[in-house]
Amino acid sequence: MATNKKNTHKTNKPDVEENIDAALVQREYFRNLSLNILSERFFRVRELFLRLTVNTPQALLIEGGTSLERLGAALFLGALLNCEADKQVDSVSPLLLVNPEPSTEKIEKPCCKCNACKLFMCGEHRDLILLDGRFESIKIEAVRDLRNSLGTRPNNASKRIVIFSEAHNLVDMAGQALLKTLEEPKTHTLFILCTSQRERLLPTLVSRSWVITLPWQHPHGESESVLLSENIDESLSSEIELKKIKELEQAFINMIGEDTNYVNLNTPSWLQLSSQKGYFDKYLGLAFVSHCRRELCLALGLGDLSLNQNIEQEAKHKPKKLSLLAALLSVLDKQFLLDVSVCLDEAESDLTYGLNPSLVMDCFATKLFLTKRNLY
Ligand SMILES: [Zn+2]
Numbered sequence: 501m502a503t504n505k506k507n508t509h510k511t512n513k514p515d516v517e518e519n520i521d522a523a524l525v526q527r528e529y530f531r532n533l534s535l536n537i538l539s540e541r542f543f544r545v546r547e548l549f550l551r552l553t554v555n556t557p558q559a560l561l562i563e564g565g566t567s568l569e570r571l572g573a574a575l576f577l578g579a580l581l582n583c584e585a586d587k588q589v590d591s592v593s594p595l596l597l598v599n600p601e602p603s604t605e606k607i608e609k610p611c612c613k614c615n616a617c618k619l620f621m622c623g624e625h626r627d628l629i630l631l632d633g634r635f636e637s638i639k640i641e642a643v644r645d646l647r648n649s650l651g652t653r654p655n656n657a658s659k660r661i662v663i664f665s666e667a668h669n670l671v672d673m674a675g676q677a678l679l680k681t682l683e684e685p686k687t688h689t690l691f692i693l694c695t696s697q698r699e700r701l702l703p704t705l706v707s708r709s710w711v712i713t714l715p716w717q718h719p720h721g722e723s724e725s726v727l728l729s730e731n732i733d734e735s736l737s738s739e740i741e742l743k744k745i746k747e748l749e750q751a752f753i754n755m756i757g758e759d760t761n762y763v764n765l766n767t768p769s770w771l772q773l774s775s776q777k778g779y780f781d782k783y784l785g786l787a788f789v790s791h792c793r794r795e796l797c798l799a800l801g802l803g804d805l806s807l808n809q810n811i812e813q814e815a816k817h818k819p820k821k822l823s824l825l826a827a828l829l830s831v832l833d834k835q836f837l838l839d840v841s842v843c844l845d846e847a848e849s850d851l852t853y854g855l856n857p858s859l860v861m862d863c864f865a866t867k868l869f870l871t872k873r874n875l876y
């Protein structure tokens with residue numbers, strides 16, 4: 501994989517797997533992220549992806565979900581567009597001549613077994629370029645280097661896949677350079693921009709892309725991704741978690757909602773909650789982050805875009821009243837909402853990389869409290 505070295509190897513995050521070969525970890529990690537897209541939650545997303553195999557746009561924007569789900573979806577799509585399952589059928593066609601009835605079996609793509617599928621899912625295919633903005637901003641030099649390598653045809657894939665993970669971390673100039681690249685049609689290349697919400701990218705980049713929205717995670721375990729559900733502490737029942745999310749939500753509102761009538765000072769403060777021994781663990785932190793992200797989207801008028809909700813459920817939930825947090829966020833200024841979105845991303849990656857959950861969440865809340873008062 502022609503990974504941009506500057507963006508993937510120089511990272512200040514503690515490497516929780518430092519005793520294991522980093523390349524192997526990344527390989528397995530990416531493979532799990534891609535396979536996660538096969539879960540029931542992403543059924544609608546897979547249907548949309550299948551349509552893209554017929555008419556592939558030049559640029560696709562993947563929003564919603566978590567940063568890891570977006571990256572997994574991008575790798576999965578790379579495998580889908582390059583899967584060689586039908587080519588393998590072609591290679592046995594002389595046998596079909598003996599038996600004139602052609603096989604009616606429909607070929608499932610991605611097959612997850614052929615070479616192309618395996619290499620794309622593990623992030624190791626030569627025609628996969630990953631510009632990873634998860635830990636560092638994506639610099640203009642990286643986009644310039646990219647433009648040089650796009651001049652040739654892909655090595656052995658039918659589509660070269662260029663993924664911008666967390667594309668909102670493109671520095672301004674890099675975003676402009678990417679825009680220029682998108683203006684020059686490249687039939688053998690698909691650009692995939694992953695970001696939490698399309699509003700975080702240059703509008704001109706968004707207007708040049710097809711948009712697919714991944715379902716958001718719900719705070720209760722029900723639609724938690726496969727990756728997370730394997731590790732969830734069974735003793736933490738979803739009811740306790742929901743109760744904690746509710747009290748955290750109010751405590752968070754008390755911190756950022758000064759001078760609004762959403763504040764309720766008769767409830768425990770954020771620090772009173774988080775200082776209780778063992779209050780926060782990684783999964784409560786991640787659940788609160790995805791809860792806030794969902795409320796943020798509701799506040800921005802994007803609606804609850806959970807794709808896996810069927811129509812019956814939708815009808816049952818309508819008309820839906822905005823929750824307190826969404827209602828508060830909808831009256832705060834857009835710049836602050838952008839700060840909230842950035843802080844949510846930071847908290848998510850810090851939690852995922854195993855930093856102390858209490859510290860991460862206290863830092864998240866404190867930073868936004870200070871930002872709100874223009875002190876940060
Ligand atoms: Zn395949």
